[in-house]
Amino acid sequence: MILIPMEKPTHIVIVPSPGFSHLLSLIEFSKRLIHHSNGLQVTCMIPTLDSPSEPSKAILQTLPSTIHSIFLPSIHFNKETQTPIAVQVQLAVTHSLPIIREALKTISLSSRLVAMFADMFASDALICAKELNLLSFVYFPSSAMTLSFCFYLPKLDQTFPSEFKDLTEPIEIPGCVPIYGKDLPKPVQDRTGQMYEFFLKRCKQLHETDGVLVNSFKGIEEGPIRALVEEG
Secondary structure (H helix, E strand, O other): OOOOOOOOOOOEEOOOOHHHHHHHHHHHHHHHHHOOOOEEEEEEEEOOOOOOOHHHHHHHHOOOOOOOEEEOOOOOOOOOOOOOOOHHHHHHHHHOOOHHHHHHHHHHHHHHHEEEEHHHHHHHHHHHHHOOOOEEEEEOOOHHHHHHHHHHHHHHHHOOOOOOOOOOOOOOOOOOOOOOOOHHHHHHOOOOHHHHHHHHHHOOOOOOOOOOEEEOOOHHHHHHHHHHHHHO
Protein backbone atom coordinates (compact mmCIF):
# COMPACT_ATOMS: atom_id res chain seq x y z
CA MET A 1 0.00 0.00 0.00
CA ILE A 2 1.29 3.43 -0.96
CA LEU A 3 0.35 6.31 1.29
CA ILE A 4 -0.07 9.56 -0.59
CA PRO A 5 0.27 12.59 1.69
CA MET A 6 -2.73 14.86 1.63
CA GLU A 7 -2.02 18.42 0.56
CA LYS A 8 -2.78 20.98 3.24
CA PRO A 9 -5.73 23.25 2.37
CA THR A 10 -4.93 26.80 1.34
CA HIS A 11 -5.87 29.18 4.13
CA ILE A 12 -6.17 32.95 4.56
CA VAL A 13 -6.94 35.05 7.61
CA ILE A 14 -9.03 38.20 7.71
CA VAL A 15 -8.90 40.75 10.52
CA PRO A 16 -11.53 43.48 10.80
CA SER A 17 -11.26 46.31 13.29
CA PRO A 18 -13.90 46.26 16.06
CA GLY A 19 -17.37 47.24 14.88
CA PHE A 20 -20.17 45.43 13.08
CA SER A 21 -19.85 47.38 9.82
CA HIS A 22 -16.14 46.50 9.54
CA LEU A 23 -16.86 42.83 10.22
CA LEU A 24 -19.82 42.64 7.83
CA SER A 25 -17.87 44.15 4.94
CA LEU A 26 -14.98 41.70 5.28
CA ILE A 27 -17.36 38.76 5.73
CA GLU A 28 -19.10 39.59 2.45
CA PHE A 29 -15.72 39.86 0.75
CA SER A 30 -14.77 36.44 2.16
CA LYS A 31 -17.96 34.88 0.82
CA ARG A 32 -17.19 36.14 -2.69
CA LEU A 33 -13.60 34.94 -2.43
CA ILE A 34 -14.77 31.48 -1.37
CA HIS A 35 -17.28 31.39 -4.22
CA HIS A 36 -14.56 31.97 -6.81
CA SER A 37 -11.96 29.65 -5.30
CA ASN A 38 -11.41 25.91 -5.03
CA GLY A 39 -11.06 24.60 -1.49
CA LEU A 40 -10.00 27.88 0.12
CA GLN A 41 -10.38 28.12 3.91
CA VAL A 42 -10.88 31.44 5.70
CA THR A 43 -10.48 32.28 9.38
CA CYS A 44 -11.86 35.58 10.63
CA MET A 45 -10.05 36.82 13.76
CA ILE A 46 -12.23 39.46 15.38
CA PRO A 47 -10.75 41.95 17.87
CA THR A 48 -13.37 43.32 20.26
CA LEU A 49 -13.95 46.28 22.51
CA ASP A 50 -15.73 45.29 25.73
CA SER A 51 -17.74 42.33 24.36
CA PRO A 52 -18.95 40.99 20.96
CA SER A 53 -22.18 42.57 19.76
CA GLU A 54 -25.30 40.50 19.14
CA PRO A 55 -25.41 41.45 15.42
CA SER A 56 -21.81 40.25 15.08
CA LYS A 57 -22.64 36.91 16.69
CA ALA A 58 -25.72 36.54 14.49
CA ILE A 59 -23.95 37.17 11.18
CA LEU A 60 -21.26 34.61 12.03
CA GLN A 61 -23.91 31.92 12.46
CA THR A 62 -24.85 32.27 8.78
CA LEU A 63 -21.36 31.55 7.42
CA PRO A 64 -20.51 28.56 5.22
CA SER A 65 -18.34 25.84 6.77
CA THR A 66 -15.26 27.09 4.92
CA ILE A 67 -15.27 30.37 6.89
CA HIS A 68 -14.30 30.03 10.53
CA SER A 69 -14.43 32.78 13.14
CA ILE A 70 -12.61 33.57 16.37
CA PHE A 71 -13.55 36.34 18.78
CA LEU A 72 -10.31 37.55 20.34
CA PRO A 73 -10.27 38.41 24.06
CA SER A 74 -12.05 41.71 24.66
CA ILE A 75 -9.99 44.85 25.21
CA HIS A 76 -11.35 47.16 27.89
CA PHE A 77 -10.65 50.87 28.24
CA ASN A 78 -11.41 53.02 31.25
CA LYS A 79 -14.83 54.58 30.73
CA GLU A 80 -13.42 57.93 31.81
CA THR A 81 -10.60 57.85 29.27
CA GLN A 82 -10.31 60.72 26.84
CA THR A 83 -9.12 58.41 24.08
CA PRO A 84 -11.42 58.84 21.04
CA ILE A 85 -13.39 55.73 20.09
CA ALA A 86 -11.71 55.73 16.66
CA VAL A 87 -8.35 55.39 18.42
CA GLN A 88 -9.67 52.75 20.85
CA VAL A 89 -10.74 50.64 17.88
CA GLN A 90 -7.20 50.66 16.51
CA LEU A 91 -5.58 50.07 19.89
CA ALA A 92 -7.82 47.03 20.39
CA VAL A 93 -6.12 45.47 17.36
CA THR A 94 -2.64 46.46 18.57
CA HIS A 95 -3.26 44.96 22.03
CA SER A 96 -4.52 41.75 20.35
CA LEU A 97 -1.29 41.13 18.40
CA PRO A 98 0.10 38.43 20.76
CA ILE A 99 -3.14 36.44 20.41
CA ILE A 100 -3.21 36.92 16.62
CA ARG A 101 0.42 35.81 16.38
CA GLU A 102 -0.21 32.56 18.27
CA ALA A 103 -3.42 31.85 16.35
CA LEU A 104 -1.57 32.18 13.03
CA LYS A 105 1.07 29.70 14.20
CA THR A 106 -1.65 27.23 15.19
CA ILE A 107 -3.45 27.52 11.84
CA SER A 108 -0.19 27.05 9.93
CA LEU A 109 0.30 23.63 11.56
CA SER A 110 -2.65 22.13 9.69
CA SER A 111 -3.11 24.46 6.71
CA ARG A 112 -1.07 26.16 4.02
CA LEU A 113 -1.46 29.67 5.38
CA VAL A 114 -0.70 32.13 2.58
CA ALA A 115 -2.15 35.57 3.29
CA MET A 116 -3.82 37.99 5.65
CA PHE A 117 -6.41 40.63 4.77
CA ALA A 118 -7.11 43.44 7.25
CA ASP A 119 -9.19 46.55 7.04
CA MET A 120 -7.24 49.79 7.20
CA PHE A 121 -7.84 50.39 10.90
CA ALA A 122 -6.71 46.85 11.71
CA SER A 123 -3.51 47.09 9.68
CA ASP A 124 -1.29 46.58 12.74
CA ALA A 125 -2.30 42.91 12.43
CA LEU A 126 -0.28 42.74 9.22
CA ILE A 127 2.84 42.96 11.37
CA CYS A 128 2.16 39.34 12.32
CA ALA A 129 1.68 38.39 8.67
CA LYS A 130 5.08 39.81 7.77
CA GLU A 131 6.70 37.86 10.62
CA LEU A 132 5.42 34.60 9.08
CA ASN A 133 6.22 35.63 5.50
CA LEU A 134 2.55 35.76 4.54
CA LEU A 135 1.20 38.04 1.86
CA SER A 136 -0.42 41.10 3.46
CA PHE A 137 -3.34 43.05 2.02
CA VAL A 138 -5.48 45.96 3.18
CA TYR A 139 -9.18 45.71 2.38
CA PHE A 140 -10.37 49.26 1.66
CA PRO A 141 -14.15 49.42 1.09
CA SER A 142 -14.23 53.14 0.36
CA SER A 143 -13.60 55.07 -2.88
CA ALA A 144 -10.41 55.21 -4.94
CA MET A 145 -10.28 58.98 -4.32
CA THR A 146 -10.19 58.40 -0.57
CA LEU A 147 -7.50 55.75 -1.04
CA SER A 148 -5.45 58.12 -3.20
CA PHE A 149 -5.65 60.71 -0.42
CA CYS A 150 -4.53 58.13 2.15
CA PHE A 151 -1.51 57.20 0.05
CA TYR A 152 -0.70 60.90 -0.42
CA LEU A 153 -1.14 61.99 3.21
CA PRO A 154 2.41 61.10 4.42
CA LYS A 155 3.86 63.36 1.71
CA LEU A 156 1.29 66.06 2.49
CA ASP A 157 2.26 65.84 6.15
CA GLN A 158 5.89 66.55 5.31
CA THR A 159 5.12 69.31 2.81
CA PHE A 160 2.80 71.53 4.87
CA PRO A 161 3.59 72.29 8.54
CA SER A 162 0.32 74.14 9.17
CA GLU A 163 -3.21 72.84 9.67
CA PHE A 164 -4.65 71.75 6.33
CA LYS A 165 -7.83 73.72 6.96
CA ASP A 166 -5.75 76.91 6.95
CA LEU A 167 -4.37 76.37 3.45
CA THR A 168 -5.68 78.98 1.02
CA GLU A 169 -5.11 76.90 -2.12
CA PRO A 170 -6.79 73.57 -2.94
CA ILE A 171 -4.77 70.41 -2.35
CA GLU A 172 -3.80 68.43 -5.46
CA ILE A 173 -4.48 64.80 -4.56
CA PRO A 174 -3.05 62.54 -7.33
CA GLY A 175 -5.68 61.72 -9.94
CA CYS A 176 -8.43 63.66 -8.15
CA VAL A 177 -10.14 67.00 -8.39
CA PRO A 178 -8.44 69.59 -6.14
CA ILE A 179 -9.99 69.84 -2.68
CA TYR A 180 -9.71 72.48 0.03
CA GLY A 181 -8.10 71.46 3.29
CA LYS A 182 -11.22 72.29 5.27
CA ASP A 183 -13.07 69.60 3.29
CA LEU A 184 -10.65 66.79 4.11
CA PRO A 185 -11.81 63.94 6.42
CA LYS A 186 -12.32 64.66 10.12
CA PRO A 187 -9.30 62.62 11.34
CA VAL A 188 -6.88 65.06 9.67
CA GLN A 189 -8.47 68.32 10.79
CA ASP A 190 -6.46 68.52 14.03
CA ARG A 191 -2.85 67.56 13.47
CA THR A 192 -2.06 67.76 17.19
CA GLY A 193 -4.62 65.11 18.16
CA GLN A 194 -4.45 61.33 18.57
CA MET A 195 -6.84 60.75 15.69
CA TYR A 196 -4.44 62.42 13.26
CA GLU A 197 -1.44 60.55 14.68
CA PHE A 198 -3.12 57.17 14.26
CA PHE A 199 -4.66 57.97 10.87
CA LEU A 200 -1.27 59.05 9.53
CA LYS A 201 0.27 55.81 10.80
CA ARG A 202 -2.38 53.74 8.97
CA CYS A 203 -1.72 55.69 5.77
CA LYS A 204 2.00 55.00 6.04
CA GLN A 205 1.29 51.30 6.53
CA LEU A 206 -0.50 51.19 3.17
CA HIS A 207 2.89 51.60 1.51
CA GLU A 208 4.21 48.50 3.32
CA THR A 209 1.59 45.99 2.14
CA ASP A 210 1.60 43.62 -0.82
CA GLY A 211 -1.60 45.18 -2.13
CA VAL A 212 -4.79 47.09 -1.42
CA LEU A 213 -8.29 46.02 -2.47
CA VAL A 214 -10.47 49.06 -3.19
CA ASN A 215 -14.21 49.17 -3.81
CA SER A 216 -14.25 51.02 -7.14
CA PHE A 217 -13.76 50.66 -10.89
CA LYS A 218 -12.39 52.74 -13.77
CA GLY A 219 -15.82 53.63 -15.12
CA ILE A 220 -16.50 55.96 -12.20
CA GLU A 221 -13.01 56.82 -10.89
CA GLU A 222 -10.63 56.59 -13.81
CA GLY A 223 -8.36 59.41 -12.60
CA PRO A 224 -7.71 58.16 -9.04
CA ILE A 225 -7.32 54.54 -10.19
CA ARG A 226 -4.82 55.53 -12.88
CA ALA A 227 -2.84 57.53 -10.31
CA LEU A 228 -2.87 54.63 -7.84
CA VAL A 229 -1.61 52.19 -10.48
CA GLU A 230 1.13 54.58 -11.62
CA GLU A 231 2.24 55.31 -8.07
CA GLY A 232 2.18 51.61 -7.20
